[in-house]
Amino acid sequence: MGNVQGMLTAARKLLGVRENPPGSNNIVTRWYGLRGPWCNMAVSYAAAHSDNLAAVGGKFAYTVAHARSFQKRGRWHYGVGGIRPGDTVFFDWSGSRSIGAIDHVGIVEAVHSDRTITTLEGNTSDAFRRRRRNSACIVGYGRPAYKGGSASTPSGDNILRRGSEGNAVKTLQKNRAGAPRRRGRRGRLHVFPTSSSDPAGLKEVQTLTFTKAHAVLWDEQNGLLWATGATLVRTYRVSGTLRAARLRKHGPDITIVGNGHDIQPCYARPGILLVTDSHRVYSVDEATRAVTVVAKMPYVKSYVRHAGGQAMWTADPDMNDSAWGGSTVHLQGPPLHHPAPLNPNCHRSIRGPVTRPAGLSPRPGRVPRAGGRCRRRSAGPGPGRG
Known part of the structure; x- marks a missing residue:
């Protein structure tokens, strides 16, 4: 297995390679054995000539298939947040965030502080x-599994870290010491864009009424801001840039039963959001807005699923809908054969008593014993079994 520097070196050796004559083959297409658009073939060529073909997921000519391969392996990221040299970056010239609309692909050589x-x-x-590309045309990127890991995050990416120094730190210290504190009003969404890439220029330009507004989540794939509060889940589009940025309501509201608490992406199922209210966890399909009750539990605050299927959630142990939460994080292992609701009798907690939500089916392959402990039962025919 090669490394990220080997990938970049192999790619740089291709600089200047042309179609000869235009519209015909070159060393990349001849190596691949296919005549046609060769942007993704070039990525495969550089990977193969640096012992990184397995790292990028194999040999691809079709950009959409390659992006979906990264997504399937849990190595896909929408947008440019966290992008690094050596990553495989995918473009859509129309500016969408849809994998199915990808037009082009390349290899990241350098990352700059202006988000290019x-x-x-x-x-x-x-x-x-x-x-040199900007974020407007980037759908996302795949993170190859290089030996030794990816390149380090660029020092000039405008992210403050432990040990950071310079003007950005001075600006932050000045703002913290001298800026007036402002509390948001209840039942409002506040929009604070900036006049430049400097976060010190934040200024409120819009306030939207939203009863019991409680949580927001930016959906990079669809370019939507999701918000929940009271018994609604609502989406907004962002129009304009910098100080001209405004939120505009988009699409029909989604109605839930209790007071909306939180919205999280479901890492086990891309395209699904997990919404909590006073007594339920819902899955929301981002494309169709279809809502399904995943679990019923008292005063659940926040709920998320890992890419491996593990569920994690917090709840208020004092049964107080207005409280922020308790001191316990609950963990549930992944289903054995298929995505299933939580098994309240088979999970562990960090710091605190185990809560047992009612009305949920047990995890496949397990049945509860008295006292809530579990034993494994013999598995009948199923996936992988004759």
């Missing part, structure tokens, strides 16, 4: 070239 990247790309103006 330098890339190494094949099939751009009929050649392999170095390009």
